[in-house]
Amino acid sequence: MNIQFHIDYQTYYGQDLVLNIITGHHNGAVEASQYRMRTSDGYHWEVEVKKDAKPGTHIEYYYSILCGDNEQRKEWGVLHHKLDFDTERSLTYRVYDHWSDIPDNAYLYTSAITDCVVGKKVAKCKLNNYNKAVTLKVRAPQLGATDELYLVGAEPALGAWNVKKALKMVQHNINEWSYTLDASKLVGDQIEVKFLIKNNDNNENIVWEYSDNRTLTLPTMEEGDVVVYELAEAAFPLPAVRVAGTLVPLFSLRSQTSFGIGDFGDLKKMIDWVSMTHQRALQILPINDTTITHTWTDSYPYSCISIFALHPQYADLTSLPELKDKEQREKFEKLRKELNALPQIDYERVNDAKTEYLRLLFEQEGEKVLESSAFKTFFAETESWLVPYAQYSYMRDKFGTADFSHWPDHKQWDEADRKALSNPKDKAYKEVAFFYYVQFVLSSQLKAVHEYAQAHKIILKGDIPIGVNRYGCDVWTEPRYFNLNGQAGAPPDDFSVNGQNWGFPTYNWDEMIKDGCQWWVRRFQNMAKYFDAYRIDHVLGFFRIWEIPIHSVHGLLGQFSPALGMSREEVEGYGLHWQEELFTEPFITDWVLDRIFREHAEEVKQKYVEHVWGDRYKMRPAFDTQRKVEKAFAGKTSDVDIWLRDGLYALISDVLFVRDHKDPNRFHPRISVQFDFIYETLYDSDKAIFNKLYNDYYYRRNNQFWYQEAMKKLPKLVNATRMLVCAEDLGMVPDCVAWVMNELRILSLEIQSMPKNPKVRFGYLSENPYRSVSTISTHDMATLRQWWDEDWERTQDYFNSMLHRGGPAPHPLPGWLARDIVSRHLTSPSLLCILGIQDWMSIDEELRLADPNAERINVPSNPKHYWRYRMHVSIEDLMKNKTFNEQITDLIYQAAR
Structure with missing residues (x-):
């Protein structure tokens, strides 16, 4: 069978339009055969594909733009083009498509709307034995649960504008409707059509398209030809979902x-x-x-x-087989009632109990379940992640820690283990x-x-x-x-x-x-x-x-990643004289220590900071990061200890600029530094300059x-x-x-x-x-x-x-x-x-x-x-x-x- 694809799309020199016929999926990615299309003017593109296609089957495909071998752009990926082979005598299909970008009403194509709110099901197109056929396809996402789409036109074969003779279309794809006409019954080379909505075949409540009639000029057709037109979306008012x-x-x-x-x-x-x-x-x-x-x-x-x-805690135990051991059943039922009566969750007791229950049930039912066809199907679908997850969980429990860097072996997943872990006969x-x-x-x-x-x-x-x-x-x-x-x-x-x-x-x-x-x-x-x-x-x-x-x-010493850090020259370009040590090291002075720690300031000077020059200090090496301070105060819960700890945290983060994590010659204005002491020390003119720099960096740069x-x-x-x-x-x-x-x-x-x-x-x-x-x-x-x-x-x-x-x-x-x-x-x-x-x-x-x-x-x-x-x-x-x-x-x- 020959399939000729035609599409109008404006390209510029160096770009190629490509037809991608989907052949399958692998690891979540779409696999497709690619066919480069031809053009004489950069706008009208076409390609012919020879394909063995049986009546009653279909193909899905999409178009993309290549420049050399690099894909620059492709169509909306949620809904692909679908071509049904519904004509038994067809030898050649001529398909006229249009490029599909993500529509404004994309939400109407989601499963939330189609499968839940509306609940309409896709149907299969009926086979016909027309010698020549014209298929019209149109997307109409506006239809409700009981709505049906109809086609009507000027010719007798199209109902002669009589709504009672309108042709009922088939929803052959998500929100896309199709109807195949017997071309031999069409008069002339033009057809004039329009779409309308009926609700449960009720001719009284009809919604017509809000548009002019659609006019199509048909090409010369031979025996065995099928012409397929993919039309612009139906022009009905959008539903108020x-x-x-x-x-x-x-x-x-x-x-x-x-x-x-x-x-x-x-x-x-x-x-x-x-x-x-x-x-x-x-x-x-x-x-x-x-x-x-x-x-x-x-x-x-x-x-x-x-x-x-x-999470195993979400297992519904009531839908699983009962434990055969009566004593165990009674024990768990008593515990269930006790835990269920609590005003809040007791996470540890709930999870310990459910895990114990599931292990007992596994001993009782596991062998039968793992041999079932349902489990084997599940395992085949999930094996890529399930096997490493199971081994990880086993190792975590075996070694008593999830920190795999502390495991004696298997510090990283080894793909070579998969075979043994997937073999039911293996230990x-x-x-x-x-x-x-x-x-x-x-x-x-x-x-x-x-x-x-x-x-x-x-x-x-x-x-x-x-x-x-x-x-x-x-x-x-x-x-x-x-x-x-x-x-x-x-x-x-x-x-x-x-x-x-x-x-x-x-x-x-x-x-x-x-x-x-x-x-x-x-x-x-x-x-x-x-x-x-x-x-x-x-x-x-x-x-x-x-x-x-x-x-x-x-989080105060963080920076956005990735982000365009600032050079010294850029900072000075705003008018702020660059002083690297002052701007990037914690600003610690006598008056800062007095303000933060009050009566404990002297204790901080003696234990946590060391004098540098004048009234300036720096953190002692044992306390120069917040993690070191956290470790030093671990287990200390008095109000004074928490006050000291949080004050030391604040000292360490009191910088005007944070050095870029990757490039030491780039800097980021520290977030919310306007509330800190280093900012307070700036001249008013420098504060204004810094604020301009800060706003440019965070909101424009x-x-x-x-x-x-x-x-x-x-x-x-x-x-x-x-x-x-x-x-x-x-x-x-x-x-x-x-x-x-x-x-x-x-x-x-x-x-x-x-x-x-x-x-x-x-x-x-x-x-x-x-x-x-x-x-x-x-x-x-x-x-x-x-x-x-x-x-x-x-x-x-x-x-x-x-x-x-x-x-x-x-x-x-x-x-x-x-x-x-x-x-x-x-x-x-x-x-x-x-x-x-x-x-x-x-x-x-x-x-x-x-x-x-x-x-x-x-x-x-x-x-x-x-x-x-x-x-x-x-x-x-x-x-x-x-x-x-x-x-x-x-x-x-x-x-x-």
């Missing part, structure tokens, strides 16, 4: 059958509640395995040891088989939850952390992707005046980009097995990460550079799946972030109390962009009720200026007023409005917790925070609370979500 949902950490769920922590079974029950209240989205926090120490410090869900492995396999079993159970349960959510038309939204644990399996397996001499974090913000130090290694992006960011692509594609939307945690990290030296505790950095990475990830992409874009946001997110159609995060416009104190909800997620608070913030009582002056301003109410603001926040705030958020233009379960409950004074502080999930300023918040009511009781549920349903109905 606006979805309400709930955010709750999975560990926070409570049901009558929980084992002291939320699990995948509880997630199904939560989907029932979300569906019952007419919400359409359920968002959770990361659920990857975080097991490093087997203590409560592993409760931090953003510090995963594997980007693929799920190595038997040692790690338990971890295979647990991950199989977890994956099977979460897939079932995902299917359950889709069946109930609920968008399940996951969370992709920006970092991984430096002692985790990912670093052990593929160390080339990480920089272990730095720590990822965030600069100072409303959450933490000293910045945040997450302790994660930073990424070696140069190495990642070499293979097309496959590590990230595989990660996103694995998420798509379980979710239809996801939140990119700290999307700013794809532009630049806040990299903190390994010897620092706080790197914009184009960071845009280019992000565009090397994010397009590959956004195009890797059909999940709806949402980003957490809070913090110190450069202008280029909005450019990239708009270009890639990524949803922003909008929080009224943290407006992106620096000129206002509170954001205007009516100005939220449609492509956004609106919320009141995140897991890192105070809940609505906490925020209301934190700062009464701020609350009063909000009460008067945003809620337009007079008089003093009531404290604590009454339910009726919380309902008003929730209602205003729901009526915003944002595509998604997802509220934390605590903020939903704030509207009901009888339901919500008496103490709002008990609702807090995380305190970012505390790196050792214990993540243990649990809902105080069971999901079963929540389902029975008719008053509360009707309030939510009413609010959603009134907001037209």
Whole structure:
């Protein structure tokens, strides 16, 4: 069969248009056969391909631009062109395509909308035996669940504009409809057509395209010819898709059958509640395995040891076979009730108990499960990451530490071990088989939850952390992707005046980009097995990460990486005389020591600093980094010790410029240095110069550079799946972030109390962009009720200026007023409005917790925070609370979500 491809695309000299016919996928990457196209004018391109294609089959393909052998550009990767071979007598196909860029309404092509909200299924085109045929294809993402697309035209064969004779099209691809005409019944070489929407064949409610009729000039056709036209997207009004949902950490769920922590079974029950209240989205926090120490410090869900492995604590034990040992059954049931009655999670007891239970069940059922076809399929799909993860977990437990540098052997994953670890008869396999079993159970349960959510038309939204644990399996397996001499974090913000130090290694992006960011692509594609939307945690990290030296505790001595550091000459070009020692070494004088340490200043002079000249000092070598100070004060918890320790931290970070981590001749103005002593010593004129330099550096200098950095990475990830992409874009946001997110159609995060416009104190909800997620608070913030009582002056301003109410603001926040705030958020233009379960409950004074502080999930300023918040009511009781549920349903109905 001959297939002739035609496309119009304007190129310039040196560029070639290439047809890429997809042949398969490998490690998450698309594999394709390439065909260079021909042109005579740089605009009209064509190529002929000979292919054995049987009727009833299809091919998928895309176009790209090459300059030499370098790919400069390619089409939108989420939805490829699809050509159906639906004509039995065809000898030649002539295909007329158009270039496909990411559309403004890309969200309508995501699985969140197509598979959850709308729920339409792709069908197969019927075979025909026309001697000559014309196939019309058109994308129409605007159709609802019960809508059908019809084709009608001027000719009798097209219905002669009679809607009752319109031709029903087939949705043969995601949001793309097709119909094949018998060309022998067409009169003349022109056809005039238009598309229309019918709902369940109801001829009364018809929506016509908002456009002129489409006119096509047909080429001369021979017997066996099929002409395929891919037309521009149907011109129907866009549907007002606006979805309400709930955010709750999975560990926070409570049901009558929980084992002291939320699990995948509880997630199904939560989907029932979300569906019952007419919400359409359920968002959770990361659920990857975080097991490093087997203590409560592993409760931090953003510090995963594997980007693929799920946390064993989320196994739903009730859906697994019972333990045959009656005594063990009774013991675990007694313990389950005890742990489930606790107001918060006892992370260590819960995990110890669940691990013990799973080991007993593995002894009982493991052999049968590992021999099943379902497990073998799972193993084949996941073997690339599952095998190293299982060996890592075994080694961690065997040697009592996750720090693989302390293991006597296997300090790094050895690919040669894979064969033995994959052979059920080998001793190595038997040692790690338990971890295979647990991950199989977890994956099977979460897939079932995902299917359950889709069946109930609920968008399940996951969370992709920006970092991984430096002692985790990912670093052990593929160390080339990480920089272990730095720590990822965030600069100072409303959450933490000293910045945040997450302790994660930073990424070696140069190495990642070499293979097309496959590590990230595989990660996103694995998420798509379980979710239809996801939140990119700290999307700013794809532009630049806040990299903190390994010897620092706080984040103040960090710098953006990558970033264009400043030379001495550039600094002096602003008018600031360069004084390297003064600007880059800690500024320590008698008056500084007196101000910080007061009556303990003399003790500090004697023990921690040494005199240099005049009234200047420097840190003693034993205390010249924050890590050394931290170690010296380990275990000292008195108020005086903490005061001394924090004061020494402050001394060490009191510099005007930070030396670049890679180039010692480049410098970065130290973040928030305007609050420190070195800045205080500057002349007013020098302060003004420094502030200009500082603002240029942080808000203008790197914009184009960071845009280019992000565009090397994010397009590959956004195009890797059909999940709806949402980003957490809070913090110190450069202008280029909005450019990239708009270009890639990524949803922003909008929080009224943290407006992106620096000129206002509170954001205007009516100005939220449609492509956004609106919320009141995140897991890192105070809940609505906490925020209301934190700062009464701020609350009063909000009460008067945003809620337009007079008089003093009531404290604590009454339910009726919380309902008003929730209602205003729901009526915003944002595509998604997802509220934390605590903020939903704030509207009901009888339901919500008496103490709002008990609702807090995380305190970012505390790196050792214990993540243990649990809902105080069971999901079963929540389902029975008719008053509360009707309030939510009413609010959603009134907001037209």
